[in-house]
Amino acid sequence: MTKRTAPYFFCLPFVIAFAVFVIYPMIDMFVRSFYKLEGISTYRFVGLKNYENFLSDPHINNAIFTTFGFTAGIVVVNLVVPLLLAVLLNHKLTPFRNIFRGAFYIPALTSVVVAGIYFRLFLAGNPDTPLNWLVRLFGGEAREWLFDTKLTGIIALVLTSTWRWLGLNILYFLSALQTIPRELYEAAQVDGANAVQRFFKITLPGIKPILIFVTTLLTYGGLRMFGESYVLWNGSTPGDIGLTIVLYIYRTAFTHFDMGYASAISVVFFLFLMILNVIYIRAMGFLKGGSGR
Amino acid sequence: MTGVRHKTAYQISALFILLLLAVATLGPFVYLLVVSFVTDMSQVFKNGIALKINMDMLSLESYRMLFAADGGKYFFWFKNSLIIALLYTGISIVLCSMVGYGISMYDFKGKRIIFILVMSTMMIPVEMLIIPLYNIIRVFHLTNSYFGVVLPFVVAPFTIFFFMQYASTLSKEFMEAARIDGCGELRIFVTVMAPLMKPAYAAMIILQATHSWNDFLWPLIVMSKSENFTLPVGIQTYLSPYGNNYNLLFAGAVLSVIPVVLLFFSCQRLFMEGIIQGGIKG
Numbered sequence: 017m018t019k020r021t022a023p024y025f026f027c028l029p030f031v032i033a034f035a036v037f038v039i040y041p042m043i044d045m046f047v048r049s050f051y052k053l054e055g056i057s058t059y060r061f062v063g064l065k066n067y068e069n070f071l072s073d074p075h076i077n078n079a080i081f082t083t084f085g086f087t088a089g090i091v092v093v094n095l096v097v098p099l100l101l102a103v104l105l106n107h108k109l110t111p112f113r114n115i116f117r118g119a120f121y122i123p124a125l126t127s128v129v130v131a132g133i134y135f136r137l138f139l140a141g142n143p144d145t146p147l148n149w150l151v152r153l154f155g156g157e158a159r160e161w162l163f164d165t166k167l168t169g170i171i172a173l174v175l176t177s178t179w180r181w182l183g184l185n186i187l188y189f190l191s192a193l194q195t196i197p198r199e200l201y202e203a204a205q206v207d208g209a210n211a212v213q214r215f216f217k218i219t220l221p222g223i224k225p226i227l228i229f230v231t232t233l234l235t236y237g238g239l240r241m242f243g244e245s246y247v248l249w250n251g252s253t254p255g256d257i258g259l260t261i262v263l264y265i266y267r268t269a270f271t272h273f274d275m276g277y278a279s280a281i282s283v284v285f286f287l288f289l290m291i292l293n294v295i296y297i298r299a300m301g302f303l304k305g306g307s308g309r
Numbered sequence: 310m311t312g313v314r315h316k317t318a319y320q321i322s323a324l325f326i327l328l329l330l331a332v333a334t335l336g337p338f339v340y341l342l343v344v345s346f347v348t349d350m351s352q353v354f355k356n357g358i359a360l361k362i363n364m365d366m367l368s369l370e371s372y373r374m375l376f377a378a379d380g381g382k383y384f385f386w387f388k389n390s391l392i393i394a395l396l397y398t399g400i401s402i403v404l405c406s407m408v409g410y411g412i413s414m415y416d417f418k419g420k421r422i423i424f425i426l427v428m429s430t431m432m433i434p435v436e437m438l439i440i441p442l443y444n445i446i447r448v449f450h451l452t453n454s455y456f457g458v459v460l461p462f463v464v465a466p467f468t469i470f471f472f473m474q475y476a477s478t479l480s481k482e483f484m485e486a487a488r489i490d491g492c493g494e495l496r497i498f499v500t501v502m503a504p505l506m507k508p509a510y511a512a513m514i515i516l517q518a519t520h521s522w523n524d525f526l527w528p529l530i531v532m533s534k535s536e537n538f539t540l541p542v543g544i545q546t547y548l549s550p551y552g553n554n555y556n557l558l559f560a561g562a563v564l565s566v567i568p569v570v571l572l573f574f575s576c577q578r579l580f581m582e583g584i585i586q587g588g589i590k591g
């Protein structure tokens with residue numbers, strides 16, 4: 017193997033996997049969206065019927081509402097909270113920094129099923145749960161968070177996901193914060209800038225690449241939400257509370273066995289995501305050119 | 310000395326905030342652990358998280374039930390999860406580090422296209438492709454098999470991206486020196502460059518192993534026979550519509566967390582180093 021052929025050898029696994037597990041499935045999905053599954057494995061061509069169903073399906077609107085509401089919530093919460101914690105954990109004077117770093121990461125090690133078990137109880141309607149206690153403390157009413165309204169459903173999803181996602185995002189921000197030279201802060205301090213000014217003038221611009229990176233991960237993590245929704249509502253969502261797009265696709269395909277319709281929803285969602293991809297890749301212009309730095 | 314007082318005030322408030330959040334993040338583990346010893350689960354069911362626990366409610370009954378249920382099916386799940394995690398992590402870090410290294414360290418025709426494809430694949434939710442992927446797995450008779458769970462996602466774009474980033478911090482002079490010594494390209498990778506990426510390997514072993522251990526949707530689809538389930542899929546069946554089996558649920562959940570936590574603590578330092586020092590800086 018020469019210096020010229022070596023890179024192709026190294027990249028081969030990706031090319032094969034991409035062809036078999038990305039390109040082929042995409043074509044297959046597109047073709048199948050024009051068919052209807054009848055019986056166990058016979059498909060009948062139905063033309064655009066699946067796409068017509070899509071336009072008049074009330075579940076779709078509910079799924080879109082929950083998915084986008086959740087995505088907005090998770091992006092805001094998981095940018096702000098981990099960033100502030102990372103700043104705190106990066107500060108020389110903060111005590112027990114390594115212990116806290118580990119502690120915040122531990123939930124990321126657990127499965128969504130474990131999270132679901134706890135949060136189903138945490139979000140229950142009992143007025144004495146910590147959450148309802150807190151709400152009542154501020155004059156609110158105790159509620160059954162999982163079954164109240166679509167909005168409380170979204171809040172429930174954001175809380176449950178944040179528990180597991182927080183730790184890794186803290187680490188990403190910490191990695192970026194450590195690339196900012198300390199001299200910058202010292203110089204700013206000499207010039208009389210206070211902590212808030214230093215945060216907005218030095219910290220935020222200094223970690224811009226990772227901010228975009230984490231925002232991207234969170235956006236796609238939000239749009240593809242399945243696990244938390246599945247375990248919190250366990251397959252049945254009265255009034256479509258907590259029903260996300262991917263959960264709806266899953267249910268259409270594997271509970272109602274309507275593979276054709278599920279493929280059609282996937283195709284539409286896919287097209288939307290591709291448009292979003294183009295926008296993101298443009299925004300991340302700095303990532304072009306290969307090695308990243 | 311206002312400086313000192315300022316410093317102490319900062320430390321106390323920082324500690325207060327961090328402790329509060331640590332209680333929120335670690336609380337669920339304590340709760341699950343304690344409740345897994347509660348014998349009478351109707352109490353948990355009635356009071357949920359607000360349950361007041363006293364010592365005489367506790368016993369090892371849940372764990373005894375877990376070991377006995379369905380002829381110890383839980384241990385089949387445990388074994389399946391272990392094998393899948395080992396296969397997935399092993400194959401994944403070998404292949405992904407190869408690809409990431411290849412893209413990062415060489416200049417070649419098509420480099421840009423491959424880079425863009427990796428980036429776009431990273432942004433495609435694989436969940437969208439579950440239906441055709443399921444069909445592929447079925448055609449190859451891989452349903453209910455370990456490889457059916459492992460293969461479709463083993464070349465993971467995020468992992469490739471991470472290795473790419475890490476490799477780009479390495480000096481190409483090592484490669485040149487090895488070439489002058491007459492090393493082949495593959496040997497340069499295996500014996501010279503890969504060892505330099507040790508923190509990246511540690512970070513990715515942990516991320517990929519936890520990902521595989523906790524993965525839910527895909528094994529749920531591939532594995533249809535209950536003896537083939539992985540832990541998350543199996544435990545989730547205890548939340549059945551026919552009444553939740555809380556004893557098995559809590560004991561099963563607690564035991565399922567232990568292996569990854571052990572793995573994490575055994576290489577925590579390397580992991581943090583890998584992610585923080587070498588990781589994504591954009």
